[in-house]
Amino acid sequence: MADEPVTDVRERLGSLIDDLWDRPCDVCVDISAEDEAIEVGGLVQERLSADPSLAAVMLRLDKTHDVGPVTRRSLAVAEGLAGSGGAETAVGDGAELPGRSTRFRVIEFSCPDCHARVLRSYYDERCLPLCPDHGVMELVR
Numbered sequence: 645m646a647d648e649p650v651t652d653v654r655e656r657l658g659s660l661i662d663d664l665w666d667r668p669c670d671v672c673v674d675i676s677a678e679d680e681a682i683e684v685g686g687l688v689q690e691r692l693s694a695d696p697s698l699a700a701v702m703l704r705l706d707k708t709h710d711v712g713p714v715t716r717r718s719l720a721v722a723e724g725l726a727g728s729g730g731a732e733t734a735v736g737d738g739a740e741l742p743g744r745s746t747r748f749r750v751i752e753f754s755c756p757d758c759h760a761r762v763l764r765s766y767y768d769e770r771c772l773p774l775c776p777d778h779g780v781m782e783l784v785r
């Protein structure tokens with residue numbers, strides 16, 4: 645029965661969990677059973693933005709149970725679904741196909757002071773990535 649909360653959380657997070665990821669995750673993001681997908685997505689986004697070399701993080705429930713990995717790819721998919729813009733309505737019900745690179749555009753940001761880099765799948769000027777030491781990053785053109 646110990647796995648029941650994990651199953652609930654996994655269902656709620658849906659496409660945020662990347663079931664195709666089969667490598668170990670060095671970094672855990674702690675969540676609680678009450679966290680909504682949008683909050684968890686924000687936490688993961690923050691963590692991934694802070695470390696451009698990170699490809700995935702493991703979500704951990706109540707600091708004990710591994711829920712599943714979130715990758716930059718699954719985060720982008722989940723954000724596409726959660727966004728109100730509706731530009732990605734064709735993404736469907738979690739039945740994504742591989743090889744969506746034609747639609748997946750990576751945008752690069754860099755810190756003007758230390759040149760730390762962050763990759764994002766979207767550009768939102770209200771929410772630019774932050775360098776932990778120097779603040780707002782700039783779009784790399």
Ligand SMILES: [Zn+2]
Nearest residue numbers: 755758775778
């Ligand atoms: Zn910096």
